[in-house]
Amino acid sequence: MAKYLYKSLLQIIPVLYIISLVVFILVHVTGDPVALMLPDTASAEDRRVLSEALGLDQPLYVQYYRYMSNLLLGDFGTSFRYNEAALPIVLERLPASFELAAASMVVACVIAVPFGIWSAVKRNTGADIFISGISVMGKAMPNFWVGIMLILLLAVNWGVVPVSGRGTFAHLVLPALTLGIGVAAEMTRLVRSSMLDILGQDYIRTARSKGLWEAIVINKHALRNALIPVVTITSLQLTHLVGGALVTETVFSWPGMGQLIVQAINSHDMAIVQAAVFVIAILVILINLATDMLYALLDPRIKYNH
Structure with a gap:
């Protein structure tokens, strides 16, 4: 039983990695986060500034590396609605x-x-x-x-x-x-x-x-x-x-x-x-x-x- 439990816990790692990859892809295919977060009346300069602040102007592989690095630290980003870290709000x-x-x-x-x-x-x-x-x-x-x-x-x-x-x-x-x-x-x-x-x-x-x-x-x-x-x-x-x-x-x-x-x-x-x-x-x-x-x-x- 102990060995089975140990092996099952190890299997959690690849499962969570796959989930992280799926979530990253879904976030990027659902639309431009900048367009979703800003009103229609926002200027091009406002969009550029927010895009740079979120790191969305970087290549996709750079965004994914930063995304995974933050996940390993338990950082899922900041909720713009609550202006707080997302994970504590969920918990x-x-x-x-x-x-x-x-x-x-x-x-x-x-x-x-x-x-x-x-x-x-x-x-x-x-x-x-x-x-x-x-x-x-x-x-x-x-x-x-x-x-x-x-x-x-x-x-x-x-x-x-x-x-x-x-x-x-x-x-x-x-x-x-x-x-x-x-x-x-x-x-x-x-x-x-x-x-x-x-x-x-x-x-x-x-x-x-x-x-x-x-x-x-x-x-x-x-x-x-x-x-x-x-x-x-x-x-x-x-x-x-x-x-x-x-x-x-x-x-x-x-x-x-x-x-x-x-x-x-x-x-x-x-x-x-x-x-x-x-x-x-x-x-x-x-x-x-x-x-x-x-x-x-x-x-x-x-x-x-x-």
């Missing part, structure tokens, strides 16, 4: 994104795990058909529509939670429900499918033949082995929620990375975009690595090649 938004992602995953697991198990145990019954239908409908509903419906119901009609912002648990309810419902719809179907596969195994029939209570068979023998594909989809959804909840954070004015990225793209603040992409990439790598470690804990039979 400042991480706690809000983690808070929303964690709450959304709790909502999803609370809904998906029991209903997925119930649907598998009651296979081909009315309960199974109903849960499967609700799951399909939940997956089909876009997040922004779910968010608007929850705002109308819980905030406008009932007035039990605030519409937007962050600060109290009540502010977390609407965005967490919006994201959690979408994730729960996909997880419920996966839990059902995984449980159906496990319930057909020989050791489950053996456990039942021994006269064990059905609750013990389901929760102790079947559920743990059924969790591996669920852990996989959970890790994928978690990386999406931390860095990609763009629409939901914008709808509810949640001050996370998603809202920051949308604002940065709209204002052409490429320093923020670069820093956010790198932070999200590192988070994805670390979450996937943690998922691999969790596999071995759930199923000791899983071995990693050194």
